[in-house]
Amino acid sequence: MIELVNVPSLTTIQDLGRYSYQSFGVPVSGVMDEVSARLANYLVGNEDNTPLLEFVLHGPTIKFHSSAVFAIGGDVEVKLNGQPVEAWKSYWAKRGDILEIGILKSGMYGYIAFAGGIACEPILGSCSTYLRANFGKPLSSGDKLKLGYAILTGKEGKQLPKEFVPKYEKENTVRVILGPQEEHFTKRGIETFLTSEYTVTSESDRMGYRLEGPKIEHSDKGADIITDAIPPGSIQVPKNGKPIIMLADRQTTGGYAKIGVVARVDIPKVAQKRPGERIRFKAISIEKAQETLIRQEKLMKAIKFFLRGEMRAYKVKTFGEEIIAFTKIEKKK
Amino acid sequence: MLPKFKPAGDSAIAIIFGSEISEEINKKVHAVAETIEHASPEWLVEVVPTYTSVYVYYNPIKISYSEIVAALKPFLSAEPKKEEKRIVKIPVVYGGDFGPDIEFVAQYNNLTIDEVVEIHSKPLYRVYMLGFLPGFAYLGGMNERIATPRLEKPRLKVPAGSVGIAGRQTGWYAIESPGGWRLIGRTPLKTFDPTKSPPSIVKAGDYVKFVPIGEEKFWEIYKQEWGEEQ
Numbered sequence: 001m002i003e004l005v006n007v008p009s010l011t012t013i014q015d016l017g018r019y020s021y022q023s024f025g026v027p028v029s030g031v032m033d034e035v036s037a038r039l040a041n042y043l044v045g046n047e048d049n050t051p052l053l054e055f056v057l058h059g060p061t062i063k064f065h066s067s068a069v070f071a072i073g074g075d076v077e078v079k080l081n082g083q084p085v086e087a088w089k090s091y092w093a094k095r096g097d098i099l100e101i102g103i104l105k106s107g108m109y110g111y112i113a114f115a116g117g118i119a120c121e122p123i124l125g126s127c128s129t130y131l132r133a134n135f136g137k138p139l140s141s142g143d144k145l146k147l148g149y150a151i152l153t154g155k156e157g158k159q160l161p162k163e164f165v166p167k168y169e170k171e172n173t174v175r176v177i178l179g180p181q182e183e184h185f186t187k188r189g190i191e192t193f194l195t196s197e198y199t200v201t202s203e204s205d206r207m208g209y210r211l212e213g214p215k216i217e218h219s220d221k222g223a224d225i226i227t228d229a230i231p232p233g234s235i236q237v238p239k240n241g242k243p244i245i246m247l248a249d250r251q252t253t254g255g256y257a258k259i260g261v262v263a264r265v266d267i268p269k270v271a272q273k274r275p276g277e278r279i280r281f282k283a284i285s286i287e288k289a290q291e292t293l294i295r296q297e298k299l300m301k302a303i304k305f306f307l308r309g310e311m312r313a314y315k316v317k318t319f320g321e322e323i324i325a326f327t328k329i330e331k332k333k
Numbered sequence: 334m335l336p337k338f339k340p341a342g343d344s345a346i347a348i349i350f351g352s353e354i355s356e357e358i359n360k361k362v363h364a365v366a367e368t369i370e371h372a373s374p375e376w377l378v379e380v381v382p383t384y385t386s387v388y389v390y391y392n393p394i395k396i397s398y399s400e401i402v403a404a405l406k407p408f409l410s411a412e413p414k415k416e417e418k419r420i421v422k423i424p425v426v427y428g429g430d431f432g433p434d435i436e437f438v439a440q441y442n443n444l445t446i447d448e449v450v451e452i453h454s455k456p457l458y459r460v461y462m463l464g465f466l467p468g469f470a471y472l473g474g475m476n477e478r479i480a481t482p483r484l485e486k487p488r489l490k491v492p493a494g495s496v497g498i499a500g501r502q503t504g505w506y507a508i509e510s511p512g513g514w515r516l517i518g519r520t521p522l523k524t525f526d527p528t529k530s531p532p533s534i535v536k537a538g539d540y541v542k543f544v545p546i547g548e549e550k551f552w553e554i555y556k557q558e559w560g561e562e563q
Contacts, residue, residue, distance in 0.1 A: 019378060022379055022390075023463060023537060024463050025468055025469045025470075026467045124527050124530075135527065179339050179341065180340065180341045180349075226353070226383075226384045226385055228388070229341070229347070229381040229383055229386070231342045231345040231390065232342070233342055251465050251466065252381060252465070253383055253462065253464030258341070261340075261341055261342030261345075262342070263342070264343055264393075286340045286398045287397070287399075289342075289343035290398060293394070297394055
């Protein structure tokens, strides 16, 4: 069991989301940055969908009431019993140990994974906290959480190679698949969208990020559509012409025209943006977006097996470029 | 009009059946959505039917966009089943503390409170879709004679089960939330319960009939549904 002794910012239990209930109006929720969260889980030997803690900007202080293996995902200073330890590496904590997580140096969301995950009663098949419907609650000081059962041996001391540590940039170009309502915008409107710089405003939360920047012009069809579904990363443009990117806690349906949808591989980049940071949009074909996603998923799988000790990673030079390659470790018969 | 396919990002595809709200289009939407869900292909994540479109969420690792367009085509011929029309009865106490805005709705439309109740509880409402918040149903078929604008200032807390009117729309709050609808009544039913599967009392494609009840009946049902009286 762990105890939260200090919770300076919104901290919630999340997994990869609540699927199959959108047709009942239930939002998906789940982690904001899927890549960082999954990597943190891999470091402690967990599966992709294991419940973990997500915090905004400033991490909590945690007291261990039993031994556990943990790993922190995020660009942040971490102390165990006052001694600095690293993010993106798994450690063994004993009963009575105190884990202090500082303020993120870059990025917006950080993750704390525990071997075995956080035990919880799933609601509609998921442990993701969704505050608007009281599915779970924001964690506060004094809260005690049970961890799932796990064999701890051998799960500590795993480190994510620095090549794979996510970088949270202040500016990013985000790839977008245009549509499905591009006819609600003029040619000039789409050009404005693809050539301008947009700034994340402070009116941004787990539901979506509102952006400030040049106004996107609607066509004579207008800004409103007959309410339809909102996939993750949808960019809605209401009448004021300012885009809103819909994220984890987005409502399942909405009535503003969508100019495009962020490619899934780039959603974590958007989620890690802080108010004041900037985004540019670039059109990408659906084929290219899917290829890129498949490539990323292959890499994630390889990292997972590497951290489990089932694959070996080594550096190779091809065409003068250094890349990391993986090979399976053959088990001795 | 032939249905149109459109990518909605790299992990969802929209099948668009029309560009207006109509019962006929919506029936086709639900027939196709149900057939896809029932077939449950291995690449399927989930299906979300809306007023005029079906959004199919899929796993692009298992199927590409061009492949899914081809895979979905056979489903488009699905036709609504004729005999099945599920009617869900929603008991409602109108007025009083349960519906504090009913007087306003009556005055605004030059009607008596009894007339508002009669007009509101008469039709068979169609559930076009669910969305926005858990269990929120988009109902079609409210009589314009009781249409009333929203509150200028939304209430901070509307109890779950409250039945209201907003413009030409009617429905109920499935979960407690802030809200700007004119409240005319309240149902004792737990219309959304995340511990149940399905979690919502209605699903898209159902029909709803509001049945006026008295206060005594309200508390009787309420206790069965929610446990202790609150």
